[in-house]
Amino acid sequence: MGTSKTENFGTDLNELAAITKALGHPARLFILHHLIRTKSCVCGDIVEVLPLAQATVSQHLKALKEAGLIEGEISGTSVCYCIHAENWMKYSQWVNSFFSQFDPLSGKCC
């Protein structure tokens, strides 16, 4: 991509965009959904469930981790990834607030 001029839109929108960007790929949504729905949070288990190479899954996990959506805990040779509960609720609120700004009853603008 080109240089996204992220410095010009305010901190709030930049942070929100970082979250929605991390959510903007089906594989990452699938991983999150998997972590929530099942108890298999070990990296290897996730790799088995996805039609992607281990390296690719690891990259997606890294992206989710950097966005604060998940956290990883090392357990021997394996790593257990979980939803970052605190951030999850915070982000949920942020996204919900963004959508809620719009009032559907306000009528069309033009």
Added chain:
Amino acid sequence: MGTSKTENFGTDLNELAAITKALGHPARLFILHHLIRTKSCVCGDIVEVLPLAQATVSQHLKALKEAGLIEGEISGTSVCYCIHAENWMKYSQWVNSFFSQFDPLSGKCC
């Protein structure tokens, strides 16, 4: 980017990812916020408010339109962009449902 294997994750996650992807850029969030907060929905007004070239803004508007987040109505030589009310509420629900799948009281998985 590489070929995102979007064919393997189910229709729902693909559709949701398309929406969050469109929301994954601060300029586009800014545009949406602007459309909601002000009454200036004309393309030219948006260009003036953003630190981006007209062509770039037009591209972002196209992305938002293709995602179904906004709709454009031609009015003379100018175009008025508005939030797509129906889709907006639907998408809001989708995103909210996705976040709500996680129960913060369920405890850590490991």
Added chain:
DNA sequence: TTTGTTTATCGTATTTATACGATAAATTTA
């Protein structure tokens, strides 16, 4: 120690995204 297991990272090829200037297309105005 040696071997095996698991995950992260490196290197890299490819595709997409972002951005801009220039220009086309459509409508308004003079």
Added chain:
DNA sequence: TAAATTTATCGTATAAATACGATAAACAAA
């Protein structure tokens, strides 16, 4: 009709994202 206005699109340069194989790193097990 001619000129001005507004927006979309084209062409293009650059950067980031996606994906993979190969390999390193860390730990467990033999």
